[in-house]
Amino acid sequence: MKQLTRALVAAFTVTTITLPAAVGAQALPSAKEIIDRHVQAIGGAAAVSALTSVQQKGQLELAAMGISAELSVSTARPNKMAMTMTIPGLGEIQQGFNGEIGWENNPMQGPRLAEGEELATRKAQSGFGESFGIFDAADFTSIEVVEKTQYAGEEAYKVKMVRKVGRPSFEYFSVANGFRIGTQSTAVSPMGEIEINAVMSDYKQFGTVKMPTKMAQSQAGNDITMTFSDITFNAVKDEAFALPPAVKALVKP
Numbered sequence: 001m002k003q004l005t006r007a008l009v010a011a012f013t014v015t016t017i018t019l020p021a022a023v024g025a026q027a028l029p030s031a032k033e034i035i036d037r038h039v040q041a042i043g044g045a046a047a048v049s050a051l052t053s054v055q056q057k058g059q060l061e062l063a064a065m066g067i068s069a070e071l072s073v074s075t076a077r078p079n080k081m082a083m084t085m086t087i088p089g090l091g092e093i094q095q096g097f098n099g100e101i102g103w104e105n106n107p108m109q110g111p112r113l114a115e116g117e118e119l120a121t122r123k124a125q126s127g128f129g130e131s132f133g134i135f136d137a138a139d140f141t142s143i144e145v146v147e148k149t150q151y152a153g154e155e156a157y158k159v160k161m162v163r164k165v166g167r168p169s170f171e172y173f174s175v176a177n178g179f180r181i182g183t184q185s186t187a188v189s190p191m192g193e194i195e196i197n198a199v200m201s202d203y204k205q206f207g208t209v210k211m212p213t214k215m216a217q218s219q220a221g222n223d224i225t226m227t228f229s230d231i232t233f234n235a236v237k238d239e240a241f242a243l244p245p246a247v248k249a250l251v252k253p
Contacts, residue, residue: 031143034157037178038133047208048132052077053236058213058228060085069093071226079126080241096241097126103247111246118188121166132209133171133180139164148175151182152199179203179212187219194220206231 029037039045053076060071070086082096093106102114102122114122127136137143146158155175162168169185180200187194196219200212215226243251 028145028148028157031145031159034145034159034173035135038173038180041178042132043209048134052234054131055232055236056228057230058226061225062222064222074236074240075128075131076236077128079128081126082241094244097122098241098243101243101251103243105244105247111250113250121188124163124165156181207233
């Protein structure tokens, strides 16, 4: 997915909500109610606010291409991220954001820096809280419930998120248990705009917080499945977000 510089109330709750029209005789809950319910379902705002970093390890499967990779994702406050995929016979594919610089490095295309809208979007979406489905209202123009619908085989609330920077997205929350179960967004990449749909499932307890251990993602015609077996908190060191030498060489003084 990404803070303590703002008060917890501002960082972990949504304060400006547009109420939807009633559906039949029953009005939908507000976006604040839906997001607050999710926060409580995963362990509560206090539990999340005690976290400074997260490391997730597991497997990535791209069945159509016969690719299976080891996956490691590290995130830390306020907005740092580093991801490494290790593919047998190919090597490491790396991606990261250190709070200012977004970058990628892979054996096929070499190192590159994110620029323009791609960098702005990556920065806007890298808040530590968003890794847990917790959104800071200060980053959005509006957050509103669109409808109750079917998503990933269950009834869900569809919430439209309009950012001050970047493209609008939709978040889905389970009606049954409150968990955030999916997101739909548009990513900007060197190949142009890519529509992404990510379904989150199999929430499990890690310490004081529950996190999804499976993500099924569809993008650019490819189906990608990520399964996390090891999640640890507050153990990521700063050097995890250091630029690789090949990427650092691209940064202008």
